[in-house]
Amino acid sequence: MATKPKLFYFRGRGRMESIRWLLAAAGVEFEEEFIETTEQYEKLLKDGRLLFGQVPMVEIDGMVLTQTRAILSYLAAKYDLYGKDLKETVRINMYTDGTLDLMLMIAVAAFKPPAEKEESLALVVKRAKTRYFPVFEKILKDHGEDFLVGNKFSWADIQLLEAILMVEELDASVLPEFPLLKAFKTRISNIPTIKKFLQPGSQRKPPPDSHYVEVVRSVLHF
Amino acid sequence: MRGWHGAAAPPGRDTSVRTLETTMAGKPKLHYFNGRGRMESIRWLLAAAGVEFEEKFIETPEDWDKLRSDGHLMFQQVPMVEIDGMKMVQTRAILNYIATKYNLYGKDIKERALIDMYTEGIADLSEMIIVLPLCPPDQKEAKIALIKERTTDRYLPVFEKVLKSHGQDYLVGNRLSKADIHLVELLYYVEEIDPSLLANFPLLKVISLTAIRREGSHLPPQDLTFGLKPHNCLFSIPFCPPELAARG
Numbered sequence: 001m002a003t004k005p006k007l008f009y010f011r012g013r014g015r016m017e018s019i020r021w022l023l024a025a026a027g028v029e030f031e032e033e034f035i036e037t038t039e040q041y042e043k044l045l046k047d048g049r050l051l052f053g054q055v056p057m058v059e060i061d062g063m064v065l066t067q068t069r070a071i072l073s074y075l076a077a078k079y080d081l082y083g084k085d086l087k088e089t090v091r092i093n094m095y096t097d098g099t100l101d102l103m104l105m106i107a108v109a110a111f112k113p114p115a116e117k118e119e120s121l122a123l124v125v126k127r128a129k130t131r132y133f134p135v136f137e138k139i140l141k142d143h144g145e146d147f148l149v150g151n152k153f154s155w156a157d158i159q160l161l162e163a164i165l166m167v168e169e170l171d172a173s174v175l176p177e178f179p180l181l182k183a184f185k186t187r188i189s190n191i192p193t194i195k196k197f198l199q200p201g202s203q204r205k206p207p208p209d210s211h212y213v214e215v216v217r218s219v220l221h222f
Numbered sequence: 223m224r225g226w227h228g229a230a231a232p233p234g235r236d237t238s239v240r241t242l243e244t245t246m247a248g249k250p251k252l253h254y255f256n257g258r259g260r261m262e263s264i265r266w267l268l269a270a271a272g273v274e275f276e277e278k279f280i281e282t283p284e285d286w287d288k289l290r291s292d293g294h295l296m297f298q299q300v301p302m303v304e305i306d307g308m309k310m311v312q313t314r315a316i317l318n319y320i321a322t323k324y325n326l327y328g329k330d331i332k333e334r335a336l337i338d339m340y341t342e343g344i345a346d347l348s349e350m351i352i353v354l355p356l357c358p359p360d361q362k363e364a365k366i367a368l369i370k371e372r373t374t375d376r377y378l379p380v381f382e383k384v385l386k387s388h389g390q391d392y393l394v395g396n397r398l399s400k401a402d403i404h405l406v407e408l409l410y411y412v413e414e415i416d417p418s419l420l421a422n423f424p425l426l427k428v429i430s431l432t433a434i435r436r437e438g439s440h441l442p443p444q445d446l447t448f449g450l451k452p453h454n455c456l457f458s459i460p461f462c463p464p465e466l467a468a469r470g
Contacts, residue, residue, distance in 0.1 A: 052343045052376055063335060069314065070338030077331045086322050090308070093315035098297050131297055 005030045005060040008044065010219070012212040013205045014107050015068045016056045018100065018159060020204065022072060024197035025158045026079035032203065041219050072096070076155040088150045095136070095148055095156040099163040102132055106166055110208035111217070121170050128167040133178050136160055140180040146187060153191070161188045169207055250275045250305040253289060259352060260313045261301045263345075263404060267317055270403045271324035317341075321400040333395045340381070340393055340401040344408050347377045351411050370419060373412055378423050381405060385425040 005023060009016035011034040023030050035041050035055065044050050050057055051066045058065045061078075065071045076082040076092070083089040102124060109120035139148055148156040164185050167174055175182045189198060197204055250268065254261035256279040268275050280286050280300065290298050296311045303310045310316045321327040321337075328334045350369050357365050384393055393401045409426060412419050420427055 051339060051380055052346070061332070063332065065335055065339060067339045067342035070335055070342055073318075073338055074331055074335040077334070086319065087306075087308070089322070090310060090315050090319040093318055094296060094310065094312045097312035097315050101297075135296055 007032045008057040027193045081155040092156045099159045125171045137178045252277045253302040266407045326400045337401045344404045382423045
């Protein structure tokens with residue numbers, strides 16, 4: 001019997017959340033070990049399980065993987081969410097690189113002083129409205145299909161939904177000007193594995209709060 | 223002769239097959255500033271794969287505005303590479319496409335995961351170096367000190383250890399992959415900053431000579447610098463859009 005993937009990270013979204021989404025959407029059960037103390041972190045370092053001394057780290061298929069994008073690409077390929085050929089894969093990569101850029105801006109903003117944080121988050125909303133969402137709205141409009149790439153559910157769809165929900169948390173008014181994204185959001189949210197992940201009690205994490213920031217700062221010493 | 227893992231034609235003086243291939247397909251066309259920045263790793267990868275490419279440099283605000291208003295930049299950003307009928311953006315997406323196409327991405331998804339992991343670490347350190355020219359003068363010394371520390375304490379030891387552990391010439395799967403090319407590129411930058419940083423990494427000194435030399439042995443070392451940009455070139459461009467400057 002295959003062992004479940006095990007995720008090592010703080011108890012919060014950060015850079016691990018996209019990995020949780022991808023596993024959940026693929027219907028893969030996973031375990032989590034939450035880093036709460038410096039001692040835990042130092043043990044991981046000492047045991048040599050963090051290649052560059054960093055998390056996220058995921059134990060899966062006999063490998064100890066770090067680097068968010070390496071983990072995401074592996075999972076997407078493994079669970080057939082990466083397109084059917086190279087041209088589809090590159091489109092999925094272009095779209096997910098874009099949405100990941102946007103979501104990492106949000107993750108990083110949590111650690112800024114209040115005024116800077118507000119400015120950063122305002123920029124995220126602006127970028128979403130002017131740079132990212134129009135692109136995806138147009139893609140959906142141009143091909144008229146249900147999914148972003150190849151008329152098939154892929155990692156690109158999962159990550160776009162994740163990004164839409166995160167931006168809506170910052171500004172609930174963004175979506176109305178993007179009717180196809182609005183329909184996309186409903187459609188993808190209703191996929192059974194994703195619907196389950198969106199219910200309370202799932203492994204989805206809440207937005208970063210001051211406690212989360214405190215824990216991360218104290219463990220990573222910054 | 224060691225197996226060629228690049229495109230169809232084997233290395234050698236006769237490059238007519240490859241030239242025909244690229245002429246028919248059209249050479250990839252790179253859109254970027256006339257400097258290293260985020261395009262340099264793409265230039266290295268294409269060069270290492272033996273693929274000739276063209277470049278269109280963004281030199282004035284008008285160039286930049288035109289590229290964007292013509293709708294050629296998906297997220298209003300460069301690098302952008304015209305290749306195989308696509309206008310590709312996002313550095314990683316472009317690199318992964320080229321690596322797959324030219325067989326520089328391992329033999330299966332597990333090898334690819336290792337290659338990706340190593341590549342991401344290299345990219346993190348390279349990123350610190352790439353943005354250095356844009357750093358305000360009063361912060362520069364501290365940034366350089368941090369780069370040096372990360373180089374010798376976090377990144378180079380990992381790759382030295384990988385090579386030591388399997389004793390092979392390449393990082394993954396005993397054959398050339400994008401990870402080796404990115405690493406060699408990084409080692410050149412480290413050397414430019416301070417050659418003494420490489421002192422304690424004997425195996426890395428070797429990889430920088432053999433990895434590219436063997437697979438591309440028909441090319442004298444100078445050919446690798448085709449299209450590759452000199453140090454600090456990003457500084458000397460007369461026009462640098464505010465977003466790029468803000469990233470520093």
